[in-house]
Amino acid sequence: MSEKQAHLNGAYYGPSIPPKSQAYHRPGRGSDPLGCCCSCIFGLIFKLIMTAVVMVGLAVLIFWLIVRPNRIKFHVTDAHLTQFNFSNDNTLHYNLALNVTIRNPNKKIGVYYDRIEARAIYEDQRFSTFTSTTPFYQGHKKTNVVNPVFQGQQVIPDTKALSKYNEQKSSGGVYEIDVKLYLRVRFKFGLIKTGKFKPRIKCGLKVPLTQNGTSSGGTFETTKCDVDYFKSI
16 A cells, blocks of 8 residues: 555656657758859949949049030131032032131140041032141140141032032022041140040031132131031031
């Protein structure tokens, strides 16, 4: 009886709990270490590119605020057309002299003109070319004058040019001639010189024919030219 009572008074904790087994997790696709590394590299490259873009933008902004660059200005201030006529074989005989003023309005930028080529065009037909290979330097807020001269003869087979010539001859003798300037220039800021730029300038002229000192259609008016640093004209 005493043995039975002793057994009943003992502490009972129930059945023993088995130890937890370690679960096995199969690595998924998102945990690929190589993909994670590539993402980090691409992110770093993107940040570097954006930083470089911002730095270049700030440098350009600071340069513009300090220098305040302005476009070079071109005007044809005078034009003398003493011969402009077609012969029977569609040959154009011409004699045209121009005064072209070049104004540098910048206070801190100088310009080196290494080459100037001027082309005379009538109804999309080029009939003469003038080239100046004498380089010169244009200082701050300076004005220079270039005097291209076109003289000679040129066969123009396009009948459209002849028709336009007859029309303008009968309407007063004022001829619409385009002059295009092709430049090779360098800019100077302090001790810094840039590489070569090739701006192009277009001057749409209305030039009266002058014979024996008398103009057939009034006087020539100063013409402002269009300047394009990036596009061909």
